[in-house]
Structures are given as structure tokens and as C-alpha cells.
Amino acid sequence: MKLLYCNDCGDIVALSMDVRTCRCRKSAGCYDINGDDVKVSGPCRVLCLDNRDLAWAKAYRNETAVVKAWVLPKEYRKIVRSEGGE
Numbered sequence: 001m002k003l004l005y006c007n008d009c010g011d012i013v014a015l016s017m018d019v020r021t022c023r024c025r026k027s028a029g030c031y032d033i034n035g036d037d038v039k040v041s042g043p044c045r046v047l048c049l050d051n052r053d054l055a056w057a058k059a060y061r062n063e064t065a066v067v068k069a070w071v072l073p074k075e076y077r078k079i080v081r082s083e084g085g086e
């Protein structure tokens with residue numbers, strides 16, 4: 001699962017097939033048609049949550065779950081940036 005983190009307002013938005021924007025509206029993004037690559041704009045970074053960890057967390061609701069997360073590099077093969085985002 002990929003999320004957009006806006007460096008300006010600190011908002012985190014789950015990416016979807018539709019374009020979603022952060023609270024300050026400077027950053028926006030969505031999944032590409034392939035459902036894996038993302039298109040983003042504005043002063044943002046892309047965060048990833050481990051899908052297997054999330055599935056486990058959903059299956060074992062009564063236990064605290066650790067979900068691995070990481071930040072993709074600003075320039076990355078699965079990210080298309082537009083409008084000069086940082």
C-alpha cells in the first residue's frame with residue numbers, strides 16, 4: 001500500500017486510482033493504471049506499508065501488529081513526478 005506524505009502540511013493520504021490531495025492541496029497523487037506505479041506532484045514523498053503485514057494485522061485484530069513501512073527515494077522507477085515536486 002502506498003501513501004503520499006506532504007512535506008509542507010504533514011498530511012498523509014492513502015493513494016488510490018483517483019487523484020487525492022493533501023490538506024494544504026500542494027501535493028497530490030494517484031496510482032498509475034498498472035496499480036503499482038504512482039504519479040505524484042508537489043512537495044511530497046511516497047511511503048509504503050508492507051501489504052503482508054497489513055493482511056496479518058487485519059486477520060489478528062485482537063493483537064498489536066507491527067507493520068513495516070518505508071519511504072521511497074525521491075527519484076524512483078515506480079514514481080512519475082510532475083509540476084516540479086521536491
Ligand SMILES: [Zn+2]
Pocket residue numbers: 006007008009010011022023024025026027
Ligand atoms: Zn500538503
